Amino acid sequence: METLSQRYFQVVDRIRIDCEAAGRDPNTVHLLAVSKTRSAADVCALATLGQRDFAENYLQEALDKISTCANDQLCWHFIGPIQSNKTRDIATSFSWVHSVDRAKIAQRLNDQRPTHLPPLNICIQVNIDDEDSKSGVSLLDVTALAEHIANLPRLQLRGLMAIPRADSDDNNRAAFDKLAMTLSSLRHTIAISDVDKGKVALLDTLSMGMSGDFGSAIAAGATHVRIGTALFGPRQ
Ligand SMILES: *Cc1c(COP(=O)(O)O)cnc(C)c1O
Numbered sequence: 001m002e003t004l005s006q007r008y009f010q011v012v013d014r015i016r017i018d019c020e021a022a023g024r025d026p027n028t029v030h031l032l033a034v035s036k037t038r039s040a041a042d043v044c045a046l047a048t049l050g051q052r053d054f055a056e057n058y059l060q061e062a063l064d065k066i067s068t069c070a071n072d073q074l075c076w077h078f079i080g081p082i083q084s085n086k087t088r089d090i091a092t093s094f095s096w097v098h099s100v101d102r103a104k105i106a107q108r109l110n111d112q113r114p115t116h117l118p119p120l121n122i123c124i125q126v127n128i129d130d131e132d133s134k135s136g137v138s139l140l141d142v143t144a145l146a147e148h149i150a151n152l153p154r155l156q157l158r159g160l161m162a163i164p165r166a167d168s169d170d171n172n173r174a175a176f177d178k179l180a181m182t183l184s185s186l187r188h189t190i191a192i193s194d195v196d197k198g199k200v201a202l203l204d205t206l207s208m209g210m211s212g213d214f215g216s217a218i219a220a221g222a223t224h225v226r227i228g229t230a231l232f233g234p235r236q
Helices: 004-021 040-049 059-069 084-093 103-112 139-150 173-193 214-219
Strands: 030-034 053-056 075-078 096-100 120-126 155-162 205-207 224-227
Touching: 004 030, 004 040, 004 214, 040 059, 053 059, 059 075, 059 084, 084 103, 096 103, 096 155, 103 120, 103 139, 103 155, 120 139, 120 205, 139 155, 139 173, 155 173, 173 205, 173 214, 205 224, 214 224
Parallel strands: 030 053, 030 224, 053 075, 075 096, 096 120, 120 155, 155 205
Antiparallel strands: none
16 A cells, blocks of 8 residues: 555656646646545644645634644645634634635635734635536626625635536546636736725636646646645545
């Protein structure tokens, strides 16, 4: 059986190779280790190997690991569905939230972000294949939500996130290209509409690609790949 460290360096290597194939600098792609359902011991072990970014879907489980690991070099990303009563803890304990899909949640995260911390980095989750079962804002509503978030002082709008419907024919390439195009048009719209308001939306982030499809996400411009299974093995 492969060890965690073997799998980790294989994933790091594959990201580098995929970047080279796409003519991209490997430093422009961040590996998020999706540690949901994994132990704090596994998180600490990966941190020892040099991994810094960890992503979690369930708040309570995440808070336990954040306090157990107690390592202020680590950067925590929230990637799961968000209920209103969880926003305070999310705004306090995370640096990034990738799964914002409504204005009300954005507003609460803004209001509850502690003043001693920098603005909370936000990605809008897009329901890229328009599936009934998936969370995420529809493509038609991305601009309105982005404008709302860009004007909240305690949030820093960074970009878009999506979980495409698994399409084995093209490894989700069409969906990833669609998300990348949505980000570039958003960059244009937001830059114009917010030019007088003194707040800059960075819009430098495409959070896309998981264990099965991160190669094609990188080819389509992903800046943050969210990888669980390929790092830690199958979830129970
Ligand atoms: C679980 C999860 C992942 C990781 O999926 P793997 O297939 O295990 O790599 C990535 N993104 C989100 C939003 C997830 O919930």
